[in-house]
Amino acid sequence: MLIAPDASPETVLARGRAVLHQQGFSRFMGTELTAFGPGHAELQLPLRAEHQQQHGFAHGGVLGYLADLALTFAGGSALDGNVLTSELKINYVRPAVGERLIARAQCVHAGKTQAVTRCEVYAVSGGIEKLCAAAQGTIVRVPDSKVVPKD
Amino acid sequence: MLIAPDASPETVLARGRAVLHQQGFSRFMGTELTAFGPGHAELQLPLRAEHQQQHGFAHGGVLGYLADLALTFAGGSALDGNVLTSELKINYVRPAVGERLIARAQCVHAGKTQAVTRCEVYAVSGGIEKLCAAAQGTIVRVPDSKVVPKD
Amino acid sequence: MLIAPDASPETVLARGRAVLHQQGFSRFMGTELTAFGPGHAELQLPLRAEHQQQHGFAHGGVLGYLADLALTFAGGSALDGNVLTSELKINYVRPAVGERLIARAQCVHAGKTQAVTRCEVYAVSGGIEKLCAAAQGTIVRVPDSKVVPKD
Amino acid sequence: MLIAPDASPETVLARGRAVLHQQGFSRFMGTELTAFGPGHAELQLPLRAEHQQQHGFAHGGVLGYLADLALTFAGGSALDGNVLTSELKINYVRPAVGERLIARAQCVHAGKTQAVTRCEVYAVSGGIEKLCAAAQGTIVRVPDSKVVPKD
Numbered sequence: 001m002l003i004a005p006d007a008s009p010e011t012v013l014a015r016g017r018a019v020l021h022q023q024g025f026s027r028f029m030g031t032e033l034t035a036f037g038p039g040h041a042e043l044q045l046p047l048r049a050e051h052q053q054q055h056g057f058a059h060g061g062v063l064g065y066l067a068d069l070a071l072t073f074a075g076g077s078a079l080d081g082n083v084l085t086s087e088l089k090i091n092y093v094r095p096a097v098g099e100r101l102i103a104r105a106q107c108v109h110a111g112k113t114q115a116v117t118r119c120e121v122y123a124v125s126g127g128i129e130k131l132c133a134a135a136q137g138t139i140v141r142v143p144d145s146k147v148v149p150k151d
Numbered sequence: 152m153l154i155a156p157d158a159s160p161e162t163v164l165a166r167g168r169a170v171l172h173q174q175g176f177s178r179f180m181g182t183e184l185t186a187f188g189p190g191h192a193e194l195q196l197p198l199r200a201e202h203q204q205q206h207g208f209a210h211g212g213v214l215g216y217l218a219d220l221a222l223t224f225a226g227g228s229a230l231d232g233n234v235l236t237s238e239l240k241i242n243y244v245r246p247a248v249g250e251r252l253i254a255r256a257q258c259v260h261a262g263k264t265q266a267v268t269r270c271e272v273y274a275v276s277g278g279i280e281k282l283c284a285a286a287q288g289t290i291v292r293v294p295d296s297k298v299v300p301k302d
Numbered sequence: 303m304l305i306a307p308d309a310s311p312e313t314v315l316a317r318g319r320a321v322l323h324q325q326g327f328s329r330f331m332g333t334e335l336t337a338f339g340p341g342h343a344e345l346q347l348p349l350r351a352e353h354q355q356q357h358g359f360a361h362g363g364v365l366g367y368l369a370d371l372a373l374t375f376a377g378g379s380a381l382d383g384n385v386l387t388s389e390l391k392i393n394y395v396r397p398a399v400g401e402r403l404i405a406r407a408q409c410v411h412a413g414k415t416q417a418v419t420r421c422e423v424y425a426v427s428g429g430i431e432k433l434c435a436a437a438q439g440t441i442v443r444v445p446d447s448k449v450v451p452k453d
Numbered sequence: 454m455l456i457a458p459d460a461s462p463e464t465v466l467a468r469g470r471a472v473l474h475q476q477g478f479s480r481f482m483g484t485e486l487t488a489f490g491p492g493h494a495e496l497q498l499p500l501r502a503e504h505q506q507q508h509g510f511a512h513g514g515v516l517g518y519l520a521d522l523a524l525t526f527a528g529g530s531a532l533d534g535n536v537l538t539s540e541l542k543i544n545y546v547r548p549a550v551g552e553r554l555i556a557r558a559q560c561v562h563a564g565k566t567q568a569v570t571r572c573e574v575y576a577v578s579g580g581i582e583k584l585c586a587a588a589q590g591t592i593v594r595v596p597d598s599k600v601v602p603k604d
Contacts, residue, residue, distance in 0.1 A: 019205060024203040025202050025210035050179040052174070060236050061176060061216025061217075072211070084243070086243060087591060089240035089438065093413070108395070109393075114539075138539065138540060240542040242569045245562070259573075260546040260547070260587070262546070265388075267544045269571070269587070285561045287542065289388065326502050327503060327515060351477050354478060355475075362525070363478060363522060389543060393539070393540040397537075
């Protein structure tokens, strides 16, 4: 997720979208990267029946996935190189119903090898955003050699 | 997720599977409930290309979803009534590659209205289980009226 | 930590300080409540040698305590009645050195019985604030009967 | 917190106690290291009035401190070198009353540079242990140069 210091905002967003598109799971989910820049990221997920739990809400795991991804992108934009999520915590504050989810993440602190990021997940229903979850996590930079699957 | 005190283990497992089957997202993911009883739960997820991130590992959001679900089932089996996940934290300790994921959750403490549960997520490759994530969360009992979607 | 809706800011702050003063541990630590209102709180801790770990930094447990307290006060100001901290997570981002710690907490979401709050802890050295930790937690309202110690 | 591979259990425990004794805050609190070995640690804290919050329970910050310390010692015994706590989360499950607290921590996973550890905190009253908190955190190895306070 290298971001050249002199890259234009459009180039940075396009680069982020390319990474997102490489994720089979994110294509499967239908996730969109709608903003991406130094220390922040916004992702959106149009909700479908396949995203629900038994009561018709978006599944907690869907919110957790979107939060995880937003935390990682916000951290990745602040660190130089490949990144992985080390850990995160999420609080669910309201059942998520509506047309789409929006996750917005910000970098709280970035060092050389790790960043702490925060994220809020909103459900949008009839154009109204309601906060559904808040997350905080640690994003770490990893050597390129670490991102090749091995035993 | 009511479990009658005198239900047989087979009945309890069948009841848990019925709840899981009601979740559109869990059907979409292909999740299986392989063990379920008072204060514990085991879930398995056969891995497909759709579950991967850009490096060929299972996506962190997939592990997070499975951990969330296992925490909730373990808590739900210990609390009397409908439950929701209030919050959770997850540490990723190793990239997940293999044929399937297994999440095993245990109840650490259960009161009248909430339970604290823990979970480990393993990737199984060639029959060998390797720990990939460890989670801890809070499961809360909710009134039936709260599980009907509303604005 | 009942806050009458029509209480003046001075009254609210005085009430918060009275609660803080009832805590033997907070007197022992030397903690000061410097701001307190609907959904927010600021606490300060003048650092002494007794607060250090083996490398001369403020002990992580000291930062954790101050974060916990700030999260609780911010949640308590938003909920009606006695409150307890249900859980929290904290990320340490920089060793804490200086004359004092400042913890600022804000309420992210408050329902009828619980609030999710966030906090940042800064070390102040030579008048310069540096972020040392970021926390997020859940504060729950408890019946008066629950706050009397019992077996 | 270097532990020579061939050190006797007594030597390892003595080394851990020496580190604990270097912590001004732990001396201030009165903490004792009662067990310490590869991947595990047990700490005890005799409770005094100075450890209480306003309802006579041990302050949450005291439990958090003890959990933090136990997580760090368990991680430090598994990693080679100086360690710091990167982050932790703690769930409070019961008010803590009694003569002492006991925190027992275990290493869940240790790599070369970081370990994930878990801890349970018990209050002991009349010889009976009751679980009061459960924690999980990340301990990271740091270069010696990082543990000298600097700006």
